[in-house]
Amino acid sequence: MTDEEPTVKIILSQGHDICGECERIIPAYTVYEEVKGVWDGEENIFHTCKDCLSVRRVFFPRSWRHEDVWGCVWESICNNYGEIPEDCYGQLTDWARGKVIDMVNDYFEMSEY
Numbered sequence: 001m002t003d004e005e006p007t008v009k010i011i012l013s014q015g016h017d018i019c020g021e022c023e024r025i026i027p028a029y030t031v032y033e034e035v036k037g038v039w040d041g042e043e044n045i046f047h048t049c050k051d052c053l054s055v056r057r058v059f060f061p062r063s064w065r066h067e068d069v070w071g072c073v074w075e076s077i078c079n080n081y082g083e084i085p086e087d088c089y090g091q092l093t094d095w096a097r098g099k100v101i102d103m104v105n106d107y108f109e110m111s112e113y
């Protein structure tokens with residue numbers, strides 16, 4: 001199989017798909033993103049809930065990496081010594097903002113020792 005340009009769809013959840021990023025069940029009647037594509041000859045489908053989607057859009061707008069967004073956030077927190085630009089927070093969903101703030105706090109707690 002040759003690599004294909006991924007297709008991106010926004011879908012209404014039926015309540016039985018799991019987000020590939022936070023591994024929570026995507027609640028029924030909320031919208032989420034489905035990306036289908038062929039990478040390295042392998043067909044894959046990725047589901048991303050609206051919370052994790054807001055994170056990807058704010059921090060990694062040109063990235064096609066999936067199932068790693070929170071690892072990437074952690075990396076950029078470390079690379080920026082815990083500094084996240086204020087306007088990034090503003091574009092996140094409430095849940096995603098809370099999680100990013102928790103991670104920043106973890107980072108500062110860790111770096112105290």
Ligand SMILES: [Zn+2]
Pocket residue numbers: 019020021022023024048049050051052053
């Ligand atoms: Zn998610």
